[in-house]
Amino acid sequence: MMTFLPTLNFLLAVGGLALAAATIVLYVDYFLLKGRYFRDQIKEGVWPIIAGVTIGTVALTLLYSEYFKFVPCSLCWLQRIAIYPQALMVLLAWKGGDTTRFPTYGIGLSIFGFIVAVYQYIYQLIPAGARDSFAPCLIDGSNADCAVKVINEFGFVTFPLLSAVTFAFLIVIYLYMRRS
Numbered sequence: 001m002m003t004f005l006p007t008l009n010f011l012l013a014v015g016g017l018a019l020a021a022a023t024i025v026l027y028v029d030y031f032l033l034k035g036r037y038f039r040d041q042i043k044e045g046v047w048p049i050i051a052g053v054t055i056g057t058v059a060l061t062l063l064y065s066e067y068f069k070f071v072p073c074s075l076c077w078l079q080r081i082a083i084y085p086q087a088l089m090v091l092l093a094w095k096g097g098d099t100t101r102f103p104t105y106g107i108g109l110s111i112f113g114f115i116v117a118v119y120q121y122i123y124q125l126i127p128a129g130a131r132d133s134f135a136p137c138l139i140d141g142s143n144a145d146c147a148v149k150v151i152n153e154f155g156f157v158t159f160p161l162l163s164a165v166t167f168a169f170l171i172v173i174y175l176y177m178r179r180s
Helices: 005-031 039-067 074-096 101-125 159-179
Strands: none
Touching: 005 039, 005 159, 039 074, 039 159, 074 101, 074 159, 101 159
């Protein structure tokens, strides 16, 4: 069961770094170049892109919690609260062709998820002794620790970093959707 977990962690880390690079390129294109290079390509594939990212993220989080039995901490649950509705909303918006309201809701949920993910990532970087003055986990009765790094590839790629990159990517895709 756990034999392919290191390989999966490595693949997710590499994929997350590639997504981070793509996100940076898209932000530069969107804000500095006014979408000159990628607007048309994103416009053509915006629905499958958002559906693939959100549904894939939901599937991966459920794989880790339900199959690999990693209990999500409170901050992880907050990030799930930000991504799970988007997986359903994209299917409904795609069917209805909603390119006006859906991106606004997606941006709002993604900003919330991004902030929580960045907070958790920073929290994980703080040494254990200095972490005592912070209160990152909600009092929910679970034994999951927000500082535990389920994925720790290349010394810095963790679940919260992958989550933050995913939310940042979704935000820029939603911005492109609103512009077109």
